[in-house]
Amino acid sequence: MADLEGEKVLRKIGEAFKELSTTVNSQTPDLEVAPFSRACSLVSPLFGCLGIAFKFAEIDYVAKVDDLAEASKSIVTLQSLIDRDIEAKTVRKAGSHTRNLLRVKRGIDMVRILFEQILVTEGNSLKDPASKAYAQVFAPHHGWAIRKVVAAGMYALPTKAQLLKKLNEDESSARVQMQNYIVASAAVIIYIDKLFHARELGIDW
Template sequence: MANPEDELKPLPKIADAFKELANTIHSQTPDHAQLELGPFSSACSLVSPLFRCLGIAFKFAELDYVAKVDDLMEASKSIGTLRVMVDKDVEANCVRKAGSHTRNLLRVKRGLDMVRVLFEQIIALEYVL
């Protein structure tokens, strides 16, 4: 049974997941660094509860983010790394097409950036007050 307190504290899980991704990248040689799509999309899926914390104004952003992460998770069943995924979309000339994995990756990145900036501003505001 899930601990209800864990659901109220997603930040440690998110931090651990992204630290693990960073450790994976840093343990590889720079020229051959590969990020596996499965662990990346799993880490990204942990961020969606933060959108809920932002209220109804961010509901559309949350739905869009979750759909894009779900696409990446589905793609991870047949594609090993982010690099391979992007290379396949480049070969298929569909990088800029709606629904392509690479475009969905861009949307997920933007969602992560948005949440990061919002929470940085909240933290900065708390220091000012």
């Protein structure tokens, strides 16, 4: 992927999510839409690196992140973004910012679990880590047809070595950056889940 030439993608993702986690762990945890959507956009190339199995996720994720980036021009915080949709009674409508936020959160959660699994899985194959991440996050929300396509695509995943090469990382630097992202994104995901639960919206739709 030429667009990753020389880019330290994992470091950028780790640093961006670290900043978000600092905000959500602070006394006034008002997470702003602009830095959130910016951090999420840094994750997009990762889906591209995983090949055909996650093509659907890449297309869907990029579109939803773009929507949030656009929304950030007029809406400051994630809280007000959700509250506006509640007032307009559009929370669950296709294309609503709140629905898109939930989908984006799943994307960053899937990457978190993928990284966790990569760190604890021996060998060079990404099939187990990617399968587990997909099964936990996306599979419950996907119909049989998509699950079948993804399962087939798992055989075309890059190896761990190929993925790190695409991301311009060596094994030791990648471990550090993946760990940073795992910790920071977990705090952000918990924060977003709380926003939904506090408004009794649920997160399984």
